[in-house]
Amino acid sequence: MDRLSDIKHITRSLWSTMDTCDPSSLTLELGGFLDQNAVWQGFKPVQNCRGASEIVDHFWRPLRESFAHFERETHILMAGVSDGKQASGQDGRMWVGATGYFHVTQTQPVFGVPAFPKSLKLRWAEFLEFDETNKITRIQFMIDVIDWLEQINCSPLPRPKGAAHVYPAPTGINGMDFPNTGSEATLHYARNFIFGGLNAFDSADLSSMKMADFFHPNVKWYGPGGIGACMSFKEFETLHQRPWLVAFPDRKVQDLDNLIAEGAFFAGSSMPGVHATHTGPYLGHRASGQPLAINGIDFWIIQNNQITENWVFVDMIDLFDQMGVDLMQSARYLAEVV
DSSP states (O other): OOHHHHHHHHHHHHHHHHHHSOGGGHHHHHHTTEEEEEEEEOOTTSOOEEHHHHHIIIIIHHHHHTEEEEEEEEEEEEEEEOOOSSSOOOOOOEEEEEEEEEEEEEOSOBTTBOOOSSEEEEEEEEEEEEOTTSOEEEEEEEEOHHHHHHHTTOOSSOOOSSBTTOOOOOTTSOSSSOOOTTHHHHHHHHHIIIIIITTOOOSSOGGGGOGGGTEEEEEEEEOOTTTOEEOSHHHIIIIIIHHHHHHOTTOEEOOOSEEEEETTEEEEEEEEEEEEEOOSOBTTBOOOOOEEEEEEEEEEEEETTEEEEEEEEEOHHHHHHHTTOOHHHHHHHHHHHO
């Protein structure tokens, strides 16, 4: 196998082990995959941590022990060499990116989310950085907490304007095993889109970004809980892009922790990846005037030189925390009155 295939195979082995091993052996098992100083960068309210013991204590053990049923479904699994800096040039760092669902039955509160006796589908996204010995040195991980809270009727945000809970696997293409051909062209497209189009907003007119040049008219944009899915480019502009830019008109994509491409897929993860100032109302909350650093993970697929699907993760809990709004406190209150 080539190096990219190797690290995808290791990622699958990691998941198989951590999803099924006895909770008492989680630290030992995880340690076999990690560099001893590996860093885990996660979603609020889970704190960042270092080393197998902390990662298990703060994330893996609470995750596993809070669910009577736990099953992973993977929609996209890809690997590549990163080219995520605004000044172009691969940095030699190798990453795996993946996303899908956890199918769970929650029996205990976890990460501040109350337990409700129903089956849930939790959106997850993960990026893993590998060193030259194929040990994992960094993990960036998100669960869509707002979508999770929406499923148990405890979301502290208004009902999303987009469609709720629409996060399918790629349409008409296998997101797990696909030819690596065309990756270089895809990465070039990705850089033009991210550092060109997304950063081109002139603070007055959406057309300055020329998003219509990149997105197919019938693009499916699978946004995070609180925003929802947009089922066309028109919906994307109306339901997400315009409210986002009213709230954060100066937002800019910075150097990313990673940007990779494989075949027709490209993806990036950065904590943070966007800097902005909250100068307009957003999802029922007035402008705070606060500077923001926004954590996000994205996956895209291009067909015939246009983006046809986009899976989007934003750490909304962390975003609103910087705006001075404690969404988890509100969620706990709602859980008490539901």
